[in-house]
Amino acid sequence: MTRLIHLSDLHFGKDRANLIEPLLRALSELGPDQVAISGDLTQRARRREYVSARAFIDRINAPVLCIPGNHDIPIHRPLTRFFRPFGHYRSYISRDLTPRVETEQMVMVGLNTVDRFQWQAGRLSASRLLRACNAMRGAPAHKLRVLVAHHPLEHPRGVSKKPIPGAAAALERLIGCGADLILSGHLHLWHAGEFAHRAGEELHRNAIQLHAGTSLSSRMRGEPNDFNLIDISPDAIHVARQSFDEETGRFETKETRQFSRVPDNSQS
Numbered sequence: 001m002t003r004l005i006h007l008s009d010l011h012f013g014k015d016r017a018n019l020i021e022p023l024l025r026a027l028s029e030l031g032p033d034q035v036a037i038s039g040d041l042t043q044r045a046r047r048r049e050y051v052s053a054r055a056f057i058d059r060i061n062a063p064v065l066c067i068p069g070n071h072d073i074p075i076h077r078p079l080t081r082f083f084r085p086f087g088h089y090r091s092y093i094s095r096d097l098t099p100r101v102e103t104e105q106m107v108m109v110g111l112n113t114v115d116r117f118q119w120q121a122g123r124l125s126a127s128r129l130l131r132a133c134n135a136m137r138g139a140p141a142h143k144l145r146v147l148v149a150h151h152p153l154e155h156p157r158g159v160s161k162k163p164i165p166g167a168a169a170a171l172e173r174l175i176g177c178g179a180d181l182i183l184s185g186h187l188h189l190w191h192a193g194e195f196a197h198r199a200g201e202e203l204h205r206n207a208i209q210l211h212a213g214t215s216l217s218s219r220m221r222g223e224p225n226d227f228n229l230i231d232i233s234p235d236a237i238h239v240a241r242q243s244f245d246e247e248t249g250r251f252e253t254k255e256t257r258q259f260s261r262v263p264d265n266s267q268s
Contacts, residue, residue, distance in 0.1 A: 003229070004035070004036065008040065025250075036064075037057075039072060068086060070122060072089050112128060133173065146181045192228075226241055
């Protein structure tokens with residue numbers, strides 16, 4: 001079994017400082033094989049916020065794969081945003097904006113959805129999609145293909161924001177390239193389920209979408225601070241939402257979902 005933890009939207013600079021130690025304690029107790037952070041490590045991409053984010057990551061006792069979010073480029077400094085948008089991110093977090101990790105049971109690929117011009121909406125360029133597809137296509141068939149993106153490729157019902165431009169077509173392509181599980185953030189809400197996408201009237205091979213809320217931010221939007229615990233076995237993916245309990249001061253399991261990895265041939 002592989003144990004993966006999915007954090008998102010830490011927003012250092014707008015973080016709840018009293019949650020840092022409980023979050024690190026939870027990560028240590030759960031003992032992940034890999035941690036993924038799906039963007040928005042900072043609030044305004046300031047140097048001091050990146051210093052805090054780096055210090056937090058360095059205390060995680062597991063390999064960490066990060067991708068940037070829209071808050072990780074400096075919206076308040078237009079010249080820097082246009083000409084050197086990922087300067088601080090590359091200096092403090094990683095020079096690789098599209099990282100890839102492979103273990104015995106999974107291949108995890110980072111997809112950069114941040115755009116310096118469409119700051120809130122994001123962008124899915126052909127070159128970014130091709131890079132992600134190539135990284136997943138080469139994986140052995142038995143390995144779970146996990147994609148990590150900041151912007152969701154499909155929004156749950158009730159969300160007023162529009163998905164990232166070109167999301168439906170990109171989703172079809174990424175699932176066609178083998179994506180099994182897509183991790184995202186941005187919305188500050190939790191969601192787990194299969195994508196509802198369709199191509200014409202035929203339901204194609206599907207994938208699981210898993211949104212994390214915000215793990216540390218004070219901008220909670222009516223949701224608790226949370227993160228995802230994902231246990232991957234050859235037959236199933238088990239997801240447990242770890243939410244912060246204000247009374248106990250701990251992150252605790254509040255919701256669970258299980259998804260089969262065994263193909264359903266009942267309609268064949």
